[in-house]
Amino acid sequence: MAADLDATLERYAKIADAAVDRALRIGEQKTLKEAMRWIPMAGGKRLRPVLAMMVGEAVGGAAGAKRALPLGTTLELIHNFTLVHDDIMDRSPMRRNLQTVHIKWDEATAINAGDALFARGFEVVLETPGTPALKAELVGEVARMVRRIAEGQQWDMEFEKAPAITRKDYLKMIERKTALMFATASYGGARAAGAPVKLARDLEEYGRLLGIAFQIQDDLLDLSADASKLGKPIGKDLRNGKRTVMVIDALETLQGDQIARFQSIFGRQDASDSEIRELFGLLEECGALSRAAKLADSYGAKAVGRLKGVKKGAPRERLEGMLRFVTARAK
Amino acid sequence: MAADLDATLERYAKIADAAVDRALRIGEQKTLKEAMRWIPMAGGKRLRPVLAMMVGEAVGGAAGAKRALPLGTTLELIHNFTLVHDDIMDRSPMRRNLQTVHIKWDEATAINAGDALFARGFEVVLETPGTPALKAELVGEVARMVRRIAEGQQWDMEFEKAPAITRKDYLKMIERKTALMFATASYGGARAAGAPVKLARDLEEYGRLLGIAFQIQDDLLDLSADASKLGKPIGKDLRNGKRTVMVIDALETLQGDQIARFQSIFGRQDASDSEIRELFGLLEECGALSRAAKLADSYGAKAVGRLKGVKKGAPRERLEGMLRFVTARAK
Numbered sequence: 001m002a003a004d005l006d007a008t009l010e011r012y013a014k015i016a017d018a019a020v021d022r023a024l025r026i027g028e029q030k031t032l033k034e035a036m037r038w039i040p041m042a043g044g045k046r047l048r049p050v051l052a053m054m055v056g057e058a059v060g061g062a063a064g065a066k067r068a069l070p071l072g073t074t075l076e077l078i079h080n081f082t083l084v085h086d087d088i089m090d091r092s093p094m095r096r097n098l099q100t101v102h103i104k105w106d107e108a109t110a111i112n113a114g115d116a117l118f119a120r121g122f123e124v125v126l127e128t129p130g131t132p133a134l135k136a137e138l139v140g141e142v143a144r145m146v147r148r149i150a151e152g153q154q155w156d157m158e159f160e161k162a163p164a165i166t167r168k169d170y171l172k173m174i175e176r177k178t179a180l181m182f183a184t185a186s187y188g189g190a191r192a193a194g195a196p197v198k199l200a201r202d203l204e205e206y207g208r209l210l211g212i213a214f215q216i217q218d219d220l221l222d223l224s225a226d227a228s229k230l231g232k233p234i235g236k237d238l239r240n241g242k243r244t245v246m247v248i249d250a251l252e253t254l255q256g257d258q259i260a261r262f263q264s265i266f267g268r269q270d271a272s273d274s275e276i277r278e279l280f281g282l283l284e285e286c287g288a289l290s291r292a293a294k295l296a297d298s299y300g301a302k303a304v305g306r307l308k309g310v311k312k313g314a315p316r317e318r319l320e321g322m323l324r325f326v327t328a329r330a331k
Numbered sequence: 332m333a334a335d336l337d338a339t340l341e342r343y344a345k346i347a348d349a350a351v352d353r354a355l356r357i358g359e360q361k362t363l364k365e366a367m368r369w370i371p372m373a374g375g376k377r378l379r380p381v382l383a384m385m386v387g388e389a390v391g392g393a394a395g396a397k398r399a400l401p402l403g404t405t406l407e408l409i410h411n412f413t414l415v416h417d418d419i420m421d422r423s424p425m426r427r428n429l430q431t432v433h434i435k436w437d438e439a440t441a442i443n444a445g446d447a448l449f450a451r452g453f454e455v456v457l458e459t460p461g462t463p464a465l466k467a468e469l470v471g472e473v474a475r476m477v478r479r480i481a482e483g484q485q486w487d488m489e490f491e492k493a494p495a496i497t498r499k500d501y502l503k504m505i506e507r508k509t510a511l512m513f514a515t516a517s518y519g520g521a522r523a524a525g526a527p528v529k530l531a532r533d534l535e536e537y538g539r540l541l542g543i544a545f546q547i548q549d550d551l552l553d554l555s556a557d558a559s560k561l562g563k564p565i566g567k568d569l570r571n572g573k574r575t576v577m578v579i580d581a582l583e584t585l586q587g588d589q590i591a592r593f594q595s596i597f598g599r600q601d602a603s604d605s606e607i608r609e610l611f612g613l614l615e616e617c618g619a620l621s622r623a624a625k626l627a628d629s630y631g632a633k634a635v636g637r638l639k640g641v642k643k644g645a646p647r648e649r650l651e652g653m654l655r656f657v658t659a660r661a662k
Binding site (some may be wrong): 029030032116 | 357358360362363375412416419420438439440442443444445446447449450452453454455457462463464466467470471473474477478481482484486488530544643
């Protein structure tokens with residue numbers, strides 16, 4: 001089963017790589033074309049198109065996977081457009097071991113390339129085979145998704161400045177910033193493959209819950225000692241003062257000296273590695289890490305519960321197997 | 332006739348104002364919603380939706396104008412999204428007598444608000460009454476248009492740094508940055524109102540040619556002594572070193588001392604008003620201004636030539652009357 005999922009992920013990721021490449025061979029302006037291709041062609045797991053294809057396959061077999069590809073490619077382009085713009089907003093110099101677009105070129109080019117990737121996404125989704133009504137439906141889903149992701153981005157920026165945020169705030173924000181794209185990959189992949197709306201809405205909820213679990217895990221991973229394997233510096237989120245669910249939990253749980261110590265290190269860019277390890281120890285000791293892992297698990301379990309309407313078999317088992325991304329990684 | 336056109340422009344602009352307002356009453360994130368509304372609700376002539384409605388009326392009467400409104404509203408939202416992003420790229424502090432979004436809020440909010448306006452545009456175009464095939468067609472036209480406008484923006488930025496640019500470069504750039512949106516307003520307005528593709532393509536060409544003429548006039552206006560009436564400082568383009576068709580022409584035409592004098596003032600932010608008036612005198616003397624006015628006129632005349640397939644009557648006469656915007660203003 002695991003080997004089977006690995007092979008499928010790899011196969012679909014390659015198909016998505018090629019589709020993204022094809023989608024970005026268009027254009028007459030050399031600089032813009034290069035800047036548009038820079039981040040999308042630098043790799044990435046292609047999780048969004050892979051998920052769309054896996055859902056498409058679970059609904060409509062191999063033909064279903066193929067029909068879900070344009071929608072999946074659109075989401076990959078849009079995911080990359082948000083990365084290019086987010087990197088400007090966050091002043092990030094590196095992404096996927098490359099300079100970000102606004103550093104390699106300039107900020108104006110990065111804004112412009114992001115806009116063009118976004119526009120290209122809407123051209124590609126129209127390549128979905130099927131009725132014009134299906135194409136129009138998918139356009140509406142994608143447009144609404146992007147608008148709501150922008151809301152999540154705005155909340156994220158406001159939360160950074162807010163004195164305190166709640167678990168509910170955090171969950172709302174990661175739902176918008178991460179889970180919505182997984183939800184649309186699942187809904188759109190299902191619809192493109194011929195699923196009726198009701199089944200597709202169940203799959204959308206699978207994607208949404210999976211996405212929330214995925215983001216909690218991703219935040220946990222940033223803290224783990226193995227984070228260097230991801231090519232990110234250790235404790236980046238802690239130095240940036242990112243209020244993840246673990247931090248919110250710790251601020252509620254820690255007492256006396258411990259909370260004072262936590263607050264004296266958290267959010268300081270110049271915190272030493274040993275101070276970061278101390279924070280990590282406090283998060284572990286107060287139970288915030290294990291509670292966050294359990295929270296991710298529970299979202300994962302709820303996600304799988306939404307697959308009941310899907311025909312049993314290997315494609316459905318692979319969707320269940322996606323839980324690996326949201327649980328195994330923290331161990 | 333002129334009074335009739337004025338009344339129509341005013342009536343349709345009001346309808347577009349209300350449609351833009353309605354389209355931007357959506358959203359749960361307070362800051363984002365305010366930032367999205369800031370520039371679109373600050374006024375503007377609503378030329379793009381007005382043109383879409385006028386073309387819709389010429390094709391399908393009052394009902395045609397109504398059917399063209401969602402597409403027109405989409406273009407107004409997208410026009411405003413490009414303004415918000417362009418203002419960041421150009422570091423412009425003011426627009427429509429208000430602070431620009433990146434100044435009033437911050438750059439990240441301005442990037443995000445632009446993205447959300449763009450996404451909202453695609454939701455609104457789907458409100459076009461008619462078949463799903465029509466909606467999908469309009470989405471494709473709008474997406475391609477935005478991608479090509481981004482190419483124009485990139486050329487514009489490159490031309491600013493280039494040692495020399497040609498008349499052809501300039502025309503390509505203004506076609507992308509201005510004329511394409513007029514073209515899509517005309518094509519989309521015609522299609523939404525029920526025009527067959529062939530007639531709609533003629534109207535698209537009308538819009539494109541009108542848009543080029545409009546931009547040449549706009550560049551001429553920036554130079555004219557009356558420019559203060561527009562709320563812009565005199566000679567802004569000259570101080571910014573903007574290579575308009577007049578400047579390209581002057582650099583080819585001026586000789587000896589005159590060209591040296593021109594180059595010593597052109598592109599200097601600290602040029603005095605009297606130096607700017609001197610540049611203006613050189614442009615006038617060498618004939619660059621009158622040749623540019625003639626060029627705009629000839630594009631305008633060609634634009635009107637594309638209206639032959641439209642039924643004769645007041646709506647078509649009003650489309651012909653749009654030439655006023657591209658000729659009368661320079662006088």
